[in-house]
Amino acid sequence: FPEGRSERVRRALLFVLFLNALSVALKIGVGARTGALTVLGAALESGLDMLSNAVGIFAISVAARAPDDDHPYGHEKFETLGTLGIVAFLAITCFELLRRSIEELNGVHAAPTTALLDVVLLVLSLGVNAFVVGYERRRGRVLGSDLLLADAAHTASDVLVTALAIASLVLSHLGYLRADALLGMVVALIIAWSGYQILRGSIPILVDARAVDAGRLASIVATIPGVVGVRAARSRRTASGRLFAEVTILVDGSTSVSAAHDFTDEVERAIARELGTAEAIVHVEPA
Structure with a gap:
């Protein structure tokens, strides 16, 4: 990590943690009052x-550690591993919502009751969530943090x-008693899609997928005089955008060691x- 980057990401996550706690409190209050499946799912x-x-926060503290003998390339992949933890949480949410939606459609759970105060509290919670999404996206782009961007995608859902x-x-107040269960299923699908999007961005980093076309690298190198x-x-x-x-x-074949070093x-x-932010390892062989 560049100097101070990990600390800025950590502070951003702590701020977001506080806002999410506020959102949870609002939704739990409404969920307890109404018994609505979608509200409990939102909580x-x-x-x-x-x-x-x-x-x-844990992953970023590990990722910020300097390279050592066991991790000569640094610890940045721990940040990307943290995004897989987010995907696991999404999967749990998706499963639970689907299960409860099916139970409600089968009459296991009663339809929710509601009042104007409940809607007002949820609108306030919605505003908190929307602010968090914008904040994390901005900070994620500025700091080059996959973790913040992944968490923004999660919060967008x-x-x-x-x-x-x-x-x-x-809708339940208007008499559409199955609306809660049906919308709960829609919510589960949205969450599943968010998890897929996060995986699609994280897995290439974890498996060291090609970052730059080999032909482009070769064309850059071929411009150096003396390279045959x-x-x-x-x-x-890496997660921070560093290129290796x-x-x-x-x-x-007659090139001296000193000249070969100059070529590298x-x-x-x-x-x-x-x-840009690239670290290159160059091997020299005789033509």
């Missing part, structure tokens, strides 16, 4: 937001879940110049 969703914030909870209360060819080029990216590149260059320096500078 669970916000509660899982809090848990994911706690997981994120919370905004929609809360909106559906409000709709459920209104490129035998191998590969790359990967590894290339094997071919030089004339040129290649490293060229890659960093073209690709």
